[in-house]
Amino acid sequence: MEEYPDELRTPPIALACLVGCAEVHGLITSHLHSQQPPINTIALPDFSKISLIPPKKPPRESSEPAAGIFRRDWLSKHRTRIPAVVAALFSSHDVSGDPAQWLQVCTDLENLKATIRGRNIKLVVVVVTLSGHKGLLWTAVADLANAYYRDEGRRIKVRLEKRSFSSMELNVRYCFKVAVYAEFRRDWLEALKLYEDAYHALREMVGMSTKTPPIQRIVEIKTIAEQLHFKMSTLLLHSGKVVEAITWFCQHTANYRSLMGSPEVIFLHWEWLSRQYLVFAQLLETSSADVLHVPSMVSVAAEKPTEWEFHPAYYYQLAASYLKEKNVSLEFALSMSEDVGPIDGSAESVVASAYLGQFASLTDDEYVRYALAEGKRFQDSFEIIALLKRSFEAYSSLKAERTAAYCGLQMAREYFAVSDFGNAKQTFDSVASLYRREGWLLSLWEVLGYLRECSRGISSAKDFIEYSLEMAALPVTSDAFEPSSKDCGPAGPATLSQRAKIHNEAFEVARGESELNLKEQNTELKVNSDYPLYLEIDLVSPLRVVLLALVAFHQPVVKPGAPSLITISLRSQLPTNVEIDQLEVQFNQSECNFIIGNGKKPHIAAISNIQPGRRVETAPSLVLATNKWLRLTYEIKSGKLIQKEVACLAQEKRNHSQPNLHVEHISCPKDQSEAPSDNIQKIQPSFGLISVPSLDVGDSWSCQLKIKWNRPKPIMLYVSLGYYHQSGEPSLQKVHVHKSLQIEGKTAVTISHRYLLPFRQDPLLLSKIKSVSDPDQIPSLALNDLTMLIVSAKNCSEVPLRLLSVSIEREEDNDACAILPQHEEFRESIVHVPGEEFKKVFTVIPKLNCTRLKIGTVCLRWQRDSRVEEQFDSCGSASQVTKHRLPDVNIELPPLVVSLECPPHATLGNPFTYSVKIHNRTEFLQEIKFSIADSQSFVLSGPHNDTIFVLPRSTHVLSYMLVPLGLGSLQLPRVTVTSVRYSAGLHTSPASSIVFVYPSKPHFEASDRRETRRNSVVAE
The missing domain is CATH 2.60.40.10 (Immunoglobulins)
Known part of the structure; x- marks a missing residue:
């Protein structure tokens, strides 16, 4: 939308011209621009500059064919150069006193009238005095400007009604001009209707033979259609008609989706379609409801939009999709083109025509070569990434994780295509986390394939091996079904043979035998025995699918010094067997640690870097077969009372000789009671200490705890009870029992x-009723x-x-x-x-x-x-x-107040008065348009719609006689009151327009009894 000119993106604002008395131009300009509606100004310091107002062109011959549809500068000209009103400013000294000065005033006025007479521009003469009447000046200028735009619109509208035009181009042009003049007057309903007429007339021009070359003719029609649809969408969205705007957009894209044009420039069609979705997404994102109060009168299909069509993210996603389609078509067109150099002639020959959507003096062949040359100059990948990023962020804010992941995948592919491996890896990682969580194996396979290549691109051997091992361990399809490699990413199809190939590549890199086939040698990728690679597998690591490790104690409770058995279970899901060189079991007490060596590799089992006193065990074989458990049972012994906990399993895995890959399996404490005692000591000073009496067998003791919250936050109540088995033997070890309870603190x-x-x-x-709503x-x-x-x-x-x-x-x-x-x-x-x-x-x-x-x-x-x-x-x-x-x-202070008056209830068939009071609290004459809708429940007597004028500081009453035709709660006829000055409407709410109708005149017995009782008391 930023590519559109300002005069198209913003609503038209009336233009006035100030001539003379340059010293007050700044004051008048700022005042006119601050009013509602605002007025822009052109400031001419003296009357010799009035020739800057362009004169009116002579009328064109009726038989002369139209060279185009819209003049490119027509809208800008009426917003910046052709004023609706000229204000001639004269000082009070110029109009009183010297006759020569008065003669000069008359001469200037005559010259000014001669200049503006051809364009029917309104003239107002202003005498500048010391007393301020800025409000009256704005009223006069606004009224005259409104009259100018109304007269210009009527003049062109007569041609439309009489159909006095020789071509369809003029029909579209006249509808557009009348619509713009209606926007100047803030008559949004008429503007919307005429924009719609212009759009439908433009559709009839498709396929008509003209002098314009066919390819450029389609480009011109689609450019005009884009501008007309932008105007209609803006009016609908800023008036809160979101459903109508979405339906119009669907109809607009359906109308022109098949109008692709010549195959040589089909990429222009996809670019145009992408821009439609992008602009509508921006409009939908920035629109504010209930601003212009445009009634819903556009003729669109009654199909209800889907839920996604109400969100800008949907349109950003499709805009990126069509822009990618444009890139594919452009590459194909460039490959098929023999010459994409500059077109014949000078560069100045390829300039925009005076008409919108046209280029001057170009044949279709020249235009095709020009379009291809322009397409080569721009790279759309970054724009595609920006669109997908906005869609990704919008879907994420809507908690639509799967759709956001799809957009993220497309965005990461674009990063990958432009070799931005850092951003591609970051985005692929976020997508892969969702695929892992939801178990989308084939999609995860594709993403991991991209991540392997990204790791190769950023020279990260560790990431390359991790992603490779995860891919090799995925339980995906067998060789019996091989999908297309194009749909599986750079890793190829997810087959058993491909998994084995990736498995071998990972271990080749881990052993330093492979350099990842980089074009430039990078020593950081080479893994050797001096600097082995460490991979950590914890409870949440994606590598849990590669290697599973379980530890089981045979006895839950062991006395100090007594032996106990421990079983270590290992399972690999890699497609080929894995041989472990060394396995180290670590506890939270280092003296219990021990190492298990591979008995089949005695030169590795004789470990040289073991700390003195470290226990070493030898297993007959440490080979992990695919999806089979390897269980190892050993005896352990503790010298004091401890809580047994396996802190780490350290393994060295390999396929052959060199142990360059070091894998650690980490097990974390399950709850806070297993944490070290230092953490408990840090929070102990905040505890309250309570003395507990001695308890015999069967006794119980309790206490009450009162808690007062200062803030509504949850707390954790932690109770620790320490006791001895026998109070007379203090040498016994103290036993602790813990209990915790979480309590929610709520706002009362x-x-x-x-x-x-x-x-x-x-x-x-x-x-x-501001044009732009403020969220604050x-x-x-x-x-x-x-x-x-x-x-x-x-x-x-x-x-x-x-x-x-x-x-x-x-x-x-x-x-x-x-x-x-x-x-x-x-x-x-x-x-x-x-x-x-x-x-x-x-x-x-x-x-x-x-x-x-x-x-x-x-x-x-x-x-x-x-x-x-x-x-x-x-x-x-x-x-x-x-x-x-x-x-x-x-x-x-509200300038207008509308109030309704009617009885609280009515009787069937009996007429009653329904009044609408309009209070004018301003010093201005207010022009009011009102209408009342017919109702099937009432017979209505009174004016249905009209325009009235309410005097300053007065009240106008609209009276209607209604006869109810039904019983019960009935909705009164809906009244709409619109102020022309403020372009705002007042609508009666449904709750305030209900009256209850009785079948006959009601008698309220309760009131009668109270009245009788009161009279009897007075009589006594």
């Missing part, structure tokens, strides 16, 4: 709030109008609470805002059961117009229900205060 009460407008009353707040925008309240503040308090604990009082503490002057009631003490405490929500209604009346008004802080005082917690003392029932600060609000 959570407070929320929301603001509600008075029933059947809707003020127009200008801050809510604060709520707005109407000045001097009643607003209800609803405060909700929810009991999130598991015990009943008692609510004592609620109040709002003010932070600023009490005169800025009135809050009723400000403090309420409940006469009887309210029982608040768990999960229940308590609501309190406050009345807020702002009295000060300011951008940030501090409302205050809600304070809720409560305590635990003492009837339930009788076992606790007074500290348990002490009152607590929960506070919730209300965010600052924006106070503004």
Whole structure:
């Protein structure tokens, strides 16, 4: 979307020209630009510069064929060079006093009128005085600009209605111009309709014979279609019509997906299609709903979009896919082309035409060579990576891990294609972690194949061997089924023979026999006996599929000094047998460690670097067959009371002689009780010590623990009980028993709030109709109008609470805002059961117009229900205060307030009055458009739609007579009121437009009885 010009990406803004009195141009320009809607200006210092306004071109001959559809600079010209209004500024001294000065004023005005007369530009004469009337100037300029764009649109619209055009190009052009003029006037509905008409007229031009070469003709049509669809999508998305915009986009891509053009330049079609998805994704990402209030009147199919089509990530992914398709087509076209050098003629000949989507003086052959030459200049891989990265991040934020992994895989392939092995490896690693977790073996095989090549590219022998061993151990297909190598990545098909080949390659690198076939020799890849390679396999390592190691003690409890048996079980899932040279078993006490040597290799079994006193055992054979267990049982003996724990199994594996590969199997403690005692000593000072009396057999002892949370965080309650078997023999060793319990600390009460407008009353707040929404925008309240503040308090604990009082503490002057009631003490405490929500209604009346008004802080005082917690003392029932600060609000004076009036109930067949009151609180005359929809439940009498004018500081009442035709709760006819000045609509909410209809006039007996009882008491 950044490639589009500014005049296309932003909505049109009216343009005015200031002539004369250059010293006030800055003041007037800043004021006009700050208003809503804003007005841009051209500043001419004196009247001699009025020739800068371009004159109107002579009308074209009706028989002359159109050279193109849209002029490239037409939109920019009307936004920056052709004003709608010219403001002639004269000083008050120029119009009073010297007759010569007055004559000069008249001359300047005549010259100015002669210049702008041909374009029907409006003229306003401004006399500059010391008294400020900037507001009146903006009103006059805005009204005249609106009239100019309305007249220009009507002038061209007459041609459309009379169909006074000689070609379809002019039909599309006229619709586009009228739509732009409607956008200038902020008439979004008419603009959307005319853009749609232009789009459909353009579709009829496909296949029509013209003087333009066929290839360039398709390029021009698709360029115009792209611009028209961009305009329609922008209007729909920024008005909150997301479903309609998505449906329109699907129809747009379906219309032009098959319009590929000539095979020589089919890559241009894929590039165009990729750009459609990219731009729509950016629009969907930046659009804000409920801004322009455009009614849904576009004629699109009623198919409901899928869930993914509402997310920009979906379109970024497809944009990258089509851009990759473009690269493939471009490479094929370049391979088939004989000459892709520069085209004949000078470089200046390949320039853009005056019409959008055209190139000047090019045949189709020249254009094809030019397009191929331009395609060679740019490399799209980095743009593809950027698109896939945005899609990957968006899917990840949506917790769509599998789709994100697919995008990550495509992104990593692009990194790999441009030899960026570092980023490729990082991305492949994240994808492989998901494939391992979910067991996608063939997909994991492909990714691991790429990771092997990335490790080769970054000169990492360790990573190369790890990925190779993991691939060799995968339980994938046999040789009976060999998939296509193209679908399996650089490692080839996942067959048993390929696994064995990768297995052998890994051990060749580990023994230093292979250099990974690099073009440039790198000594870091060479593994030798002086610097063996260490691989660690822990509980979460991916290499667990390569080698499994289990350790089992034959006795769970062993006396100090008594022998015990231990069995070590090893299993390999590699496709060929693996012979272990040396196996070392390590404990958490080093004196228990021992080494197992391979009896078939006596020169290796006679280990020379063993520490003195280290125990050495010899096994008859240490060969691991595929998927078969090798079990070794040995006797161990401890000299003191310990907790046996195998800390590490260290192995040296090989296929042949040199032991260059060292593998360690690490086992971690299962819980905190197995951690070293130093960690316990560090936290011991925070424990509370409690004395426990002596206990005989069968006795019990307990204590109560009271915990008070300062913050809602979970805690771990850890109890350690130390005791002796006999208190009279202190020489016995102390025994410890441990117990832990995790307790969640929860927030007892959570407070929320929301603001509600008075029933059947809707003020127009200008801050809510900004063209760009701010995520940090604060709520707005109407000045001097009643607003209800609803405060909700929810009991999130598991015990009943008692609510004592609620109040709002003010932070600023009490005169800025009135809050009723400000403090309420409940006469009887309210029982608040768990999960229940308590609501309190406050009345807020702002009295000060300011951008940030501090409302205050809600304070809720409560305590635990003492009837339930009788076992606790007074500290348990002490009152607590929960506070919730209300965010600052924006106070503004609404220019318009719409209120509805109707009786609370009605009777079947009896008419009643339904009134709509429009209050104008400004000093300006307000133009109001209103409409009321028909309802099947009522017979309606009154105007359905019209335009009215509401005088300043006055109220206009629209009265309707309704006759109900049904019973029960009926929806009143929906009323829509639109302000032309502010381009905003006010709609009645469904809740405020309901009336209950009785079959006959109701008689409320309860009220009658109360009235009778009251009369009888008075009579007595």
